[in-house]
Structures are given as C-alpha cells and as structure tokens.
Amino acid sequence: MKNKEIQEQRIKGYFLQATKDLLKSEGLQSVNVRNIADRAGYSYATLYNYFKDINDLVFLCVYDFYGECEQHVREHTKRQERGIKRLRASIRAYVDFFVQYPGIFSLFFMENLGSFKDKGRATEIISFSLDKVCEEEWNYCVSKGILQVEQVELIKSQIRHATLGLLMLYINQRVSFPYTELINRLYLQTNAILESCSPGGGRDGGGVSVHNSLISIKVK
Amino acid sequence: MKNKEIQEQRIKGYFLQATKDLLKSEGLQSVNVRNIADRAGYSYATLYNYFKDINDLVFLCVYDFYGECEQHVREHTKRQERGIKRLRASIRAYVDFFVQYPGIFSLFFMENLGSFKDKGRATEIISFSLDKVCEEEWNYCVSKGILQVEQVELIKSQIRHATLGLLMLYINQRVSFPYTELINRLYLQTNAILESCSPGGGRDGGGVSVHNSLISIKVK
DNA sequence: TTATTTTATGAACAATGTTCAGTATTTTTA
DNA sequence: TAAAAATACTGAACATTGTTCATAAAATAA
Numbered sequence: 262m263k264n265k266e267i268q269e270q271r272i273k274g275y276f277l278q279a280t281k282d283l284l285k286s287e288g289l290q291s292v293n294v295r296n297i298a299d300r301a302g303y304s305y306a307t308l309y310n311y312f313k314d315i316n317d318l319v320f321l322c323v324y325d326f327y328g329e330c331e332q333h334v335r336e337h338t339k340r341q342e343r344g345i346k347r348l349r350a351s352i353r354a355y356v357d358f359f360v361q362y363p364g365i366f367s368l369f370f371m372e373n374l375g376s377f378k379d380k381g382r383a384t385e386i387i388s389f390s391l392d393k394v395c396e397e398e399w400n401y402c403v404s405k406g407i408l409q410v411e412q413v414e415l416i417k418s419q420i421r422h423a424t425l426g427l428l429m430l431y432i433n434q435r436v437s438f439p440y441t442e443l444i445n446r447l448y449l450q451t452n453a454i455l456e457s458c459s460p461g462g463g464r465d466g467g468g469v470s471v472h473n474s475l476i477s478i479k480v481k
Numbered sequence: 482m483k484n485k486e487i488q489e490q491r492i493k494g495y496f497l498q499a500t501k502d503l504l505k506s507e508g509l510q511s512v513n514v515r516n517i518a519d520r521a522g523y524s525y526a527t528l529y530n531y532f533k534d535i536n537d538l539v540f541l542c543v544y545d546f547y548g549e550c551e552q553h554v555r556e557h558t559k560r561q562e563r564g565i566k567r568l569r570a571s572i573r574a575y576v577d578f579f580v581q582y583p584g585i586f587s588l589f590f591m592e593n594l595g596s597f598k599d600k601g602r603a604t605e606i607i608s609f610s611l612d613k614v615c616e617e618e619w620n621y622c623v624s625k626g627i628l629q630v631e632q633v634e635l636i637k638s639q640i641r642h643a644t645l646g647l648l649m650l651y652i653n654q655r656v657s658f659p660y661t662e663l664i665n666r667l668y669l670q671t672n673a674i675l676e677s678c679s680p681g682g683g684r685d686g687g688g689v690s691v692h693n694s695l696i697s698i699k700v701k
Numbered sequence: 702t703t704a705t706t707t708t709a710t711g712a713a714c715a716a717t718g719t720t721c722a723g724t725a726t727t728t729t730t731a
Numbered sequence: 732t733a734a735a736a737a738t739a740c741t742g743a744a745c746a747t748t749g750t751t752c753a754t755a756a757a758a759t760a761a
Binding site for chain 4: 293294295305306309314315
C-alpha cells in the first residue's frame with residue numbers, strides 16, 4: 262500500500278521535472294505531452310495515468326517555481342543593506358527571474374488555469390508572489406519606522422501592479438527598449454511609489470531618502 | 482487595376498469583420514481559420530489568398546479595436562467635469578472596455594505577435610493606448626496647472642503600468658474579487674499616484690484634491 | 702506456474718494551422 | 732461570341748497537439 266504511493270509520486274516527479282526543465286529551457290510553446298513524455302522517458306499516453314490533463318501537470322509546476330523565485334531573490338539580495346535598498350533589490354531580482362524565464366511568467370500570469378484542482382491556492386501564490394518575496398523587508402521597514410504600517414498595504418499593491426504591468430509589456434514585447442532600460446524604469450517607478458509615502462508630512466523630509474540612493478544605481 | 486484593389490480590400494474586410502465579431506462575442510479561443518471563414522462566407526483556404534496567416538489577420542484587428550476603445554472612453558466620460566475627475570473616469574472606462582472584451586485584452590497584451598508585419602506600429606498603439614485615450618485630459622490638467630509638466634510623464638507611466646498590472650490579474654483570474662472591488666482598487670491606486678504629485682510642495686496642499694472627490698465615488 | 706490486477710503503450714480521433722492541386726469563375730483575346 | 736488565359740475559390744491532405752481507448756507488458760497474487 263505504501264510502496265505504491267511512493268512509486269506513484271516518484272513517477273509523477275519525473276513528469277513534473279521534465280515539464281519544469283522544458284518550460285525553463287524551451288519556453289511554454291514547447292511544453293506539450295509528447296515532449297514532456299520524451300524527457301520523462303515514457304509514452305505520452307502514460308502521462309494520463311498520473312495527471313488528469315496537461316493543464317494539471319503544468320500548473321503543479323507553479324509551487325516549485327515560486328520556491329525557485331523566492332530563493333533567487335534571497336540569493337541576490339542577501340548582501341544588500343537592509344531596508345529600502347534591499348527592498349528595491351528584491352523587486353529587481355523578482356523581475357530578473359521572470360526575464361530569465363519568460364515561460365514561467367506566462368504560466369504564472371497569462372495561461373488559462375482551466376479546471377486546475379486548487380486554482381485557489383495557486384492563484385494566491387501567484388498574485389502575491391512579489392509581496393511574499395519581499396515580505397521580510399516590508400516587515401523590516403515597518404518595524405524600523407521607515408514605512409508607516411497604515412500605508413504599507415497600499416504601497417505593496419502599487420508596486421505589485423506597476424511591476425507586473427511593466428513586466429508584462431516587456432516580456433510580451435509590447436515595448437522595444439533593452440533590458441537596461443527596463444531596469445531603469447523599474448527603479449524610477451519603484452522610487453516614485455516609495456517616495457510618495459515618506460513619513461514626516463513634508464516632501465523630501467521623510468526617512469526613505471529614495472532620491473539619494475537613486476544616484477548610485479548602476480544597471481548590471 | 483483600381484477595381485481589383487477595391488474588391489480585394491472589400492473581401493479582406495469581410496474576413497476582418499468576421500474575426501472582430503468572433504473575438505468580441507466568443508473570445509480569442511474561438512478565433513480560428515474555420516470559424517472566421519464560416520462567418521465571412523468563404524472556405525478556410527480562401528483566407529490564405531488574402532492574409533499571410535491567421536496571426537496577420539488577428540493583429541490587423543488591433544487598429545480597429547483601439548479606435549473602438551477610444552470611442553468607448555470618449556462616450557463614457559464626456560459628461561464628466563474636465564480635469565482629474567474626467568481623467569479618472571477615462572481610466573475606468575478604459576478598464577471597463579477590456580473587462581467587457583477580455584479577448585481584446587489578450588490580443589493587445591498577451592498574444593505572441595509572431596511575424597506580424599508592422600509589429601512596431603501595433604505595439605506602439607497597444608502600449609500607449611491608455612496614455613492616448615487620456616491624452617486630452619493629461620493636456621488639460623497640465624494647461625490648467627493641475628499637474629506639473631515635468632511630472633506628467635512619470636505619472637502616466639505609473640498609471641499605465643499599475644492599471645495594466647491590475648487588469649491582467651483580474652482578467653486572467655489571478656484574483657477572485659468581484660468587479661466592484663476591481664473598480665475600487667483601481668480608484669485607490671489611481672488616486673494614490675495622482676496624490677503623490679500634487680503641486681505646491683506640501684502634502685494635501687496641492688490643486689489635485691483627489692481625496693475630496695474620492696468620497697463621492699460610487700461604483701456602478 | 703497460472704490467474705489477476707496494474708501499468709505502459711501505440712493507434713486513433715478531434716481540433717487547428719497550413720499547403721496545394723484541381724475546379725469554378727471571371728476576364729481577356731481572337 | 733467562343734476559346735483561352737488569368738484569377739478566385741475550394742476540399743483534400745498533411746502536420747501538430749490534446750485526449751481516449753483497447754490491448755500489450757509487467758507486476759502481483761493464487
């Protein structure tokens with residue numbers, strides 16, 4: 262009884278890994294039952310013994326990919342000074358992750374979820390992925406009084422939507438500027454959002470001091 | 482020589498109209514050569530005498546749809562008071578247009594443009610569509626001193642990206658809130674962006690007075 | 702070992718994009 | 732007007748992809 266379970270999970274894992282590899286290396290347009298099964302070392306028909314349909318399989322990748330995204334952000338920001346600087350670096354690392362794997366962006370934000378079993382959990386992870394990968398830093402900024410707790414939810418959603426909108430235009434090639442320009446615009450808009458909420462009441466009088474740090478930004 | 486041209490354009494028009502009708506009524510997933518040709522009254526093979534491929538045909542719709550979007554916004558905002566109020570109403574009307582026709586949103590922002598002939602012009606129209614439908618109002622606000630000319634480009638891009646990000650999440654069902662909540666969040670974020678740029682130097686001291694008008698907002 | 706259950710598979714079907722050779726229609730020419 | 736030529740239209744056919752199903756292969760139980 263238990264062995265059966267283990268073996269089934271193992272084979273599901275082969276298909277899952279094949280799908281993830283394919284999506285990352287060839288993009289979403291190469292993800293189809295025959296290619297997946299080839300990589301997994303099975304016939305395409307076997308896939309249907311383990312997954313309801315290809316949609317089910319593909320959206321299962323979301324959980325793993327979110328984890329990879331989280332780790333990518335952590336590794337690329339750990340040497341940054343805590344606070345606004347690391348927050349900004351986290352947002353950039355998040356963007357970089359999807360620029361590196363446009364197929365994952367399509368999967369996360371554009372692909373029709375169809376009848377995926379737990380749509381709810383997946384969409385929750387997806388839509389708050391940026392918030393989540395920045396969570397520690399949001400908390401840090403609030404705890405240090407860099408950001409005000411009443412404002413932080415609005416700021417989060419501003420940054421979430423502005424970042425995703427910009428990313429969508431870039432990844433789907435609705436804009437033609439190069440990567441460096443993407444990052445410049447990302448910083449500009451991130452700073453504008455953070456700036457608008459500097460505590461203390463007066464313009465430029467708060468503790469965020471986004472402008473100063475802006476000067477030293479250099480795109481990779 | 483001239484008649485041939487006219488006739489060819491006429492038949493292209495039948496296919497184009499069929500595609501537009503189909504996209505608006507059934508969505509992008511029903512847009513295929515056989516359905517289009519059925520509606521146009523021709524065989525699916527005939528389509529290839531007039532268009533390179535289906536992608537070419539579908540992206541030709543962008544120009545017409547942009548015009549419809551523009552008109553939709555104009556008609557739904559003409560009774561609004563000029564300035565920030567009409568600006569906000571324009572943004573909402575823009576969002577409403579895509580909520581009504583999600584297939585057009587997919588076409589504009591998500592579909593792979595492939596080898597579409599003038600990618601350049603189409604993507605320009607697409608990515609600046611929100612800016613364009615609000616152009617008169619942006620100009621009005623600047624001319625009346627409601628917004629400062631140096632800030633307006635940054636504000637435009639903030640609103641553009643934040644609006645598209647929110648719309649993407651909503652239309653692709655990555656969030657589960659109802660339409661009324663979408664509009665609430667749209668207003669909240671629009672106001673936050675506009676507020677951050679009130680002229681005069683001090684918080685709440687500028688001429689935008691977004692807060693006051695926020696009170697009277699009622700979602701349809 | 703033999704019977705039964707489980708697992709894996711290719712054949713086959715449906716939907717869609719595309720090409721092409723042949724048919725129908727229109728236009729040109731004699 | 733009638734034959735010839737050019738043009739327009741079409742279904743058959745092929746490729747790709749998702750899915751189902753009968754059956755072969757393998758594992759398990761008797």
